[in-house]
Amino acid sequence: MKSTVLRRMCLLHILGILLSLVASDALAASPALTLTIDTRIAERWTEAKITPSKPATDAAWCRRVYLDVLGRIPTVEELRKFTGDRKPEKRERLVSRLLGDEYLEEYAVNWTTIWTNLLVGRTGGTTNDSLVSRPGMQQYLRRAFQKNKPLDVLMTELVTATGSCRPGDEDFNGAANFLADKLAENGVQATAKTAQIFLGTAVQCTQCHNHPFNEHQQNQFWELNAFFRQARIEPLAMEAGNNRRVARILDRDFAGEGGDPTKAEIYYELRNGKLKVGYPVFIDGTSLVSLYADRGEDFGDSGYVGDINRRQELAKMIRASDEFPRAMVNRIWGHFFGYGFTKPVDDIGPHNPPSHPELLEELAQNLRDTSFDGRELVRAILLSETYALSSEPNRSNLSDDPALGAKPLFSRFYIRQMQAEQLYASLLKATQAQETLAYDEQERTKQQWLAQFNTAFGNDENGEATSFNGSIPQVLMMMNGDLVKRATSADPGSFLAKVADSPKLTSADKIEYLYAAALARPPARNELAVCNQILAAHKGHVGAALQDVWWALLNSNEFILNH
Amino acid sequence: MNPFPIPRGMSRRHFLNHLAGAAAFTVPALSLTNSLALGAEKLKRSHKSAILLWMGGGPPTIDIWDLKPDAPTGGPLKPISTAGDVQICERLPLIAKQMDKLSVIRSMSTREADHDRGAYYMRTGYVPNPNVEHPSYGAVVAHEMEPVVKDLEIPPFVSIGGGSEGPGFLGMAYAPFQVDSSGNVRDLALPVEAQRMNGRVALLDAVESNFISSRKGGVAEEHAKVVRKAMSLLTSQQMAAFQVDKEPQAMREKYGATGFGRSCLLARRLVEAGVPFVEVDFGGWDLHQNCFDRLDQKLPEMDQAMGALVEDLAQRGLWNDTVVLWMGEFGRTPRINGDTGRDHYARAWSAAIGGGGLKGGLAVGATSADGSRVETEPYSAEDLMATVIQALGLSLDTTFTSTNGRPMKIAGGGKVIRDLFA
Numbered sequence: 001m002k003s004t005v006l007r008r009m010c011l012l013h014i015l016g017i018l019l020s021l022v023a024s025d026a027l028a029a030s031p032a033l034t035l036t037i038d039t040r041i042a043e044r045w046t047e048a049k050i051t052p053s054k055p056a057t058d059a060a061w062c063r064r065v066y067l068d069v070l071g072r073i074p075t076v077e078e079l080r081k082f083t084g085d086r087k088p089e090k091r092e093r094l095v096s097r098l099l100g101d102e103y104l105e106e107y108a109v110n111w112t113t114i115w116t117n118l119l120v121g122r123t124g125g126t127t128n129d130s131l132v133s134r135p136g137m138q139q140y141l142r143r144a145f146q147k148n149k150p151l152d153v154l155m156t157e158l159v160t161a162t163g164s165c166r167p168g169d170e171d172f173n174g175a176a177n178f179l180a181d182k183l184a185e186n187g188v189q190a191t192a193k194t195a196q197i198f199l200g201t202a203v204q205c206t207q208c209h210n211h212p213f214n215e216h217q218q219n220q221f222w223e224l225n226a227f228f229r230q231a232r233i234e235p236l237a238m239e240a241g242n243n244r245r246v247a248r249i250l251d252r253d254f255a256g257e258g259g260d261p262t263k264a265e266i267y268y269e270l271r272n273g274k275l276k277v278g279y280p281v282f283i284d285g286t287s288l289v290s291l292y293a294d295r296g297e298d299f300g301d302s303g304y305v306g307d308i309n310r311r312q313e314l315a316k317m318i319r320a321s322d323e324f325p326r327a328m329v330n331r332i333w334g335h336f337f338g339y340g341f342t343k344p345v346d347d348i349g350p351h352n353p354p355s356h357p358e359l360l361e362e363l364a365q366n367l368r369d370t371s372f373d374g375r376e377l378v379r380a381i382l383l384s385e386t387y388a389l390s391s392e393p394n395r396s397n398l399s400d401d402p403a404l405g406a407k408p409l410f411s412r413f414y415i416r417q418m419q420a421e422q423l424y425a426s427l428l429k430a431t432q433a434q435e436t437l438a439y440d441e442q443e444r445t446k447q448q449w450l451a452q453f454n455t456a457f458g459n460d461e462n463g464e465a466t467s468f469n470g471s472i473p474q475v476l477m478m479m480n481g482d483l484v485k486r487a488t489s490a491d492p493g494s495f496l497a498k499v500a501d502s503p504k505l506t507s508a509d510k511i512e513y514l515y516a517a518a519l520a521r522p523p524a525r526n527e528l529a530v531c532n533q534i535l536a537a538h539k540g541h542v543g544a545a546l547q548d549v550w551w552a553l554l555n556s557n558e559f560i561l562n563h
Numbered sequence: 564m565n566p567f568p569i570p571r572g573m574s575r576r577h578f579l580n581h582l583a584g585a586a587a588f589t590v591p592a593l594s595l596t597n598s599l600a601l602g603a604e605k606l607k608r609s610h611k612s613a614i615l616l617w618m619g620g621g622p623p624t625i626d627i628w629d630l631k632p633d634a635p636t637g638g639p640l641k642p643i644s645t646a647g648d649v650q651i652c653e654r655l656p657l658i659a660k661q662m663d664k665l666s667v668i669r670s671m672s673t674r675e676a677d678h679d680r681g682a683y684y685m686r687t688g689y690v691p692n693p694n695v696e697h698p699s700y701g702a703v704v705a706h707e708m709e710p711v712v713k714d715l716e717i718p719p720f721v722s723i724g725g726g727s728e729g730p731g732f733l734g735m736a737y738a739p740f741q742v743d744s745s746g747n748v749r750d751l752a753l754p755v756e757a758q759r760m761n762g763r764v765a766l767l768d769a770v771e772s773n774f775i776s777s778r779k780g781g782v783a784e785e786h787a788k789v790v791r792k793a794m795s796l797l798t799s800q801q802m803a804a805f806q807v808d809k810e811p812q813a814m815r816e817k818y819g820a821t822g823f824g825r826s827c828l829l830a831r832r833l834v835e836a837g838v839p840f841v842e843v844d845f846g847g848w849d850l851h852q853n854c855f856d857r858l859d860q861k862l863p864e865m866d867q868a869m870g871a872l873v874e875d876l877a878q879r880g881l882w883n884d885t886v887v888l889w890m891g892e893f894g895r896t897p898r899i900n901g902d903t904g905r906d907h908y909a910r911a912w913s914a915a916i917g918g919g920g921l922k923g924g925l926a927v928g929a930t931s932a933d934g935s936r937v938e939t940e941p942y943s944a945e946d947l948m949a950t951v952i953q954a955l956g957l958s959l960d961t962t963f964t965s966t967n968g969r970p971m972k973i974a975g976g977g978k979v980i981r982d983l984f985a
Contacts, residue, residue, distance in 0.1 A: 185851060343693045352693060392777050403781060405694045405967025415782050452749065455726050455741075459620045459849040461678045465726030470785060471738035472718060473749065475793040480750040488754070524773055530766045537762055548759065552766035557786035558774040 033366055033380035040359035041386045041410050050397045053390040053412035058083045060563065061388050062094065063520040064413065067562050068336050069098045069382070071110030072425035076516045095382045099375055108145035109439075113421050114335070115141050118197060119158065119178045123456035123464045126447070130456075131180040131233065131247040133165045138443065140174025150372040151328050155198050156315040164236065164248040176249045179231065181462055183249070186266070187228035189461060195224060198318050200327030201283060202347035222268040223281035227314040229266060230254045230305055251311065254303035264303025280310055282317045323348075325364035325372070330354070332374060333363070336381045338414035338562075339402045355407040391415050391563040415563045420453055420468035421446070423560065424483070430517050431487045431495035449483060478555050488551045490543040496550060500543040507535055507542055511549055518553035610711045611884045611919050611955045612834040615700060615842040616827075616869060618891035619725065620849035621681065623905045624913035625897055625934045626858055627652050628667045634933040636897045639855055647924025654862035657870030663924045664873055664882060665917035666983060670928025672941035673893060676907040678849070681892030686728040688948040688975030695965045699728035700948065701840040702737040703973060707957045708839040715837050716799035718792065723826040725844025732966040736788040739842065744826040746805035753797060764794070804836035805829070817875070819867040827868040831875055834885055839955075848891055851904040876918065886919035886954045890947070897934040911937045914947060919954035921983045945977025953979045 045052055056064075062082045066074040074082070082094055097103065116124075116137050125134030144154055163173030165180050182189035195201045203221045230253070236246045256264030266278045279301045281287040288300030288308060302308050318324050326348060334340030341354035354360045363377065370376045381387055391413040393400075402408040418426070424446055428434050434442055453474070457463035467473045478484055490496040499510050511531050515523045523531060531549055538545040553559055623638075628651055631637035642650035645662030658665070675681040675690065684690050687697040698706070701720035712719055718740035720730075730737035742748055753760055771787045796802065803809070807829045818824035823845045830841040845865065850857050869889065876882045894912025895905035911930045917923045928939040949959055952974050961973040 347693065393779055398779065401781070403966060405965070405969075415778060417782060457619055457678070457725070458846050459678045460851060463678050463682075467726060467741050469729070469738070470735045470782070470789060472740050472789055472793050472796065475786075475789050476748075476750040476797075479793065479797075480752055480754055485754055519770075524769075527766065527769045527773065530762075530769050534762045534766065537759075548755075548763045549766060551754070552763045552770060555763075555767050555790070556770040556774065557783045558770055560786065561774075561782060563778070 031376075031380055031383070033363070033376070034383045036362050036366075037359065037380060037384045038386055040356055040362070041384075044356065044409055045411055048400075048409055050400060050409065050411055051394060052386075053392055053394055053397060055385070055388050056390040056413065057521075058090075059516075059520040060390065061091070064562055065094065065098065065382060067418065067422055067426070069110070069378070070103060070106045070425075071113060071419075071422050072106075072429045073518075073520065075429060076513055079516055079520055091388075092383060095379055099379060104146060108142050110425075111145045112138050112141040115145075117421075118331075119193075120181065121456075121462055121464050122450070122454045122466060124181060124462065125177070126451060126454070127456050127458070129245070129458070131165065131235075131245055132177045133167065133174075133180075133244075133246060134177075134447070135440070135443070136165045136167050136172065136174040137177035138174075139167055140177070148373065148375055151367070151374050152319045152324070152372040155318060155324065156312075159194055159198070159315045159318065160309075160311045162249050162251055164246070166236065166246045169236075169248075171248065173249075179228075179249055180233065180247055183228070183231055183233045185460060187225060187231060190228045190231070191221060191225040192461075194228075194314075194318075195283070196346040197331075198327055199283065199321065199323040200330055200342075200346050200348040201323060202344075203283075218268070218270065219276065219278060220281075220283055222266060222276075222278040223287075224283060224314075225268075226266050226278055226280040227310045229264070230303065230310050251305045251309060253305055254310075256303055261303040263298050263301050265301065280313070282314070282321075283323070284317075284321065286317065288313055322364070325367040326360060328372070328374065329360060329363040329367055329377065332377055333360075333381065336378070336387060337408070337410055338416040339408045341408075343402065355409075386410050387413070389413050413563065415561050417470055418560055418562055420450055420466065422562075423468075424449060427483060427487050427554070433486065433495070452477070475555075478560070484551070484554055487554065488547050490547050496546050497543060500546050507545075510542065510546060514546060514550050514553060518550070518559050519556070610708055610837075610839060611886065612837075612839045612841070613700070613704060613886040613888065613919070613951055613955055614830045614834060614872070615686075615840070616887065616889040617686075617725065617727070617842055617844045618848050618889065619682070619844055619846035621678070621891045621893045621895060621907055622848040623850060623854060623858070623895035624671075624891075625894065625905070626854070627655070627862070628913035628915060629669045629930055629934060631897070631932065631934045634897065636899050636933060638899065640858065645924075649924060649926040652862065654858065655866040655870075657866045658873070661870055661873040661877075664877060665887070665915050665923050666921065666925040666927055667913055667915050668927045668942055668947070668980065669913045669930055670937040670939050670941050671890075671894070671912045671914050671943075671947070672937045673909040673912075673944060676893050676909040678892055678907075681907075681909060683728055685890060685892050685944045685947075687731070688945045688977060689971075695967055695969070695971075696729065696731035697965075697971070698731035698733040698737065698963075699739070700951070701727055701739055701842055702730035702733050703952075704840040704955065704957070705730075705737045706733050707961065707973075708955075712837060712839055715801070715839075716795045717801045717804065717833075717836065717838065718796065719838060720840045720842075721833055721838055722842045723829055723844065724822060725842070725846065727842045727844070732963070732971075734788070735785045736792060738789075742805060742829075744807075744822045744829065746807040746825075746829045746832075748802070748805055751797060751802070801836055804832045804838070807832060814875075817867075818871040819864060821864045821868065823864050824868040824871070827872040831872060831879075831881075834876075834881060835879070850895065851900065851906060852902040854895075854899070854904045856903075873917070882918050883920050884918075886916070886921065886951050888914065888916045888947070888951055890914040911935060916947075916950065916983065919951075920985070921950070921954050922985055925982060927980060927982045942980055943977060945975035946980055947977070948974035949977035950980045950983060953984070 059079060062079055063073050066072060120132045120137055124130055125132035157175040158178040161173050161175035163171040163176050165177045166172060179190050182193055192203060195203045230251045232250045232252045233247050234250055236248060253261050254264045255261045257267050258265055267275045268278060269275055292300040330340040330345045330348060334345040341356050341360045342348045342352050348354060367377055389412050393412055397411040400409040400411045453466045453468040455465045499513055512522055515521060534548045535545045625631060626638050626640050630642040630652060632641055641653045643653045643659055644650055645659035647662035649662055649667055651659055675684045680691055686699045689697040705719035708719060720737060720739050722739035722741045724744045726741055727739040775783045807825055810828060818828040826843040830843050833841050876885050893907055893909040896908040900906055911934060930936060931938050952959055959973060963971045965971050
């Protein structure tokens, strides 16, 4: 086994050297995984007879790395420190810094945001009927990412959590928030979301019928569901003056729908109205009965928590499955490249095959081999030539556009819109606002601002929508909203006032500074002409002119897009 | 809040002249002045409109439009006679008076009983497909009506109280414009006076254009299009249509002091102003528990608002120009579960439709004695959508080309429901 892996790595090395696209100096420093990525991706360009885009500029690369890793664009100082670095391996150094102690807090906050939205949605814990404590979820995740908790441990803690969702309670366990809104109706949502997030398997439609397009059958859904039937949600007494609901999750003996805990079965209805019986069976067909055959014929079907803790069994099986590392890799890849190997990222299977199956397998294997350390995968991605390609298409790769329904070839960096959270953090950082506020207070103001874009549908799937999607309300918010109004303020002490009053900078320098802060590039000639018109119109009142320039930059497509 | 960002002490005409005169900045591709040149005070009406009353969560139509009082699982609600040749729920006396104008389609039969999938299917006419995003009703109508609503400065697809489905491959310029039931549109006041604004817009246009030319369309271009739409809306007098609180007290009382009541009144104002597609979201129908107690609360709200809407549109002479469609993503089980609720059920359910010249007062199709099966010709999301498209006077021969190059028939190639056409 080991020797085949080695042989494969050797072959990849040779291939990599043969590929002129891979710069030789970067190669020496790149970890093997980075090379695997670039080699596999380049193979497909050759097959498709396309030439990738040219590499992105240092500044463009720097902007996207900050956005993708920390959830915000770099400050002018950070950008200039990087672009001004003349020593070799500067990209490796920046990636190490961003993934290291220096930025640990920001890194943890960003990935907490991403995972909170994934696990409980954007509206989880914000509506009156939600049992989620958003601060509880965030507290758990923030600590997990501060400690770089391996992904398998994270998954296990989330899937098996018991305890109170509310910070401050004696049995507080923030991880319990993942399932808090998902245990109603016998845990249909717990089943669907666990499969989607941790197995990359979209089974939710099979709760009602066999899926017409994929291999998942209705029984698979309900057999997976049987693992959640010991989990109970218990409402907690509300605090005075606060009508937010809270709850704790417990494991309790499950008597089965037939009332016999030694053989705790569930029933589900077929489309023709017939009832079928189900027991805990994992998606690969392994039943708890077969796992515990040595303890007696039906032991595995026991609903007694003392015999078998079904959620813990499930977590073990997820961890051991091929699907788990695949699902994690696909999601992380999708985060950095805008598209996963499948679309959507959480529905992988023969009915929806990945664009680069070998690479997905190799990265998944590597994730397992590195004890599920997500940060190593992130490092390999960030240092790849693939991630460093320009977002400008060339004549040959214009057709490589997953937005047009094509399978991604990753021959350029796909442009995508910033998330609302990224925009918010970027504006705050760029204008040095709120830096003195405590984490909790910052989080509260952020949630308030985000709430304007989110709608919860109030259905049993915790459905929701965001209007921060490039539509008119988002554009109006950027043009006229309070956040941008504050960001473009030139009041004493503000970011713009500091730039305007800086004695060392000429007007041209000041404009250039704003361009670096918003777009990570100098102004183009035709843009500079308009900037000068604006300066002239304000008759020497530089602060007002900078306000206009800053407003225009923040409202541009180039600012709101990750490119 | 004043929705017209006309600076203090300036008349609208004066303001417009100012904008037009601020041409020291010679980059007019994207400018506040573009939309203002039209100056249309009132739209000439040459098109039909549609209002979709979206019942998010999947309402139990067996308790609303197709009652089964004799079936063991028929529930406690009783049918009443109406102004049409159709019986409906006793909790809907006001709608009952308008039933000569509305028809019930009792033979809806679909396959998607998951909220997201069902909502997508019912609102686009297509089942979800990972490789293509289909446009929703509103986006299709907005796109097709574009040539006839040239003077419309406000968005052609407005969604009240919910997000609807997106514009899919038609692009963000046809996305639903989302407002709450009070018609509040956030962030309408320009941050600076018009002349200064044009300097900002000139620079914005330069940056946008440069970025688009290097990135070849796509999201970058979409953004510029949406910016242009937002600009036109910022200075439009037509935005007054959103001010539902300008309605006389009596009219507001008629629709009801409820979210759905205000939304329906707002929908009528928007249709009157020429908006071709308005969706009103009335959610909370996911009645897995205490179905009948909840219906006692929800149905009166629905009755008052929807009854008032139909009557009001008719009294204003808008009924034959306005298609009203009531539906959710699916119906609910004839079976009553252990929590006195009904679960998701797509195989047999009802929708209600009328206006735009469609026949009213009919019950189209029928279900079995217990409501579990459709016993006549079944109708799909595609068929329902085709019916609306036809009633709006749009061509069912329209074919779109999706972003992946595939031809897509309007309304998913559905067939119109013949009984509804004279």
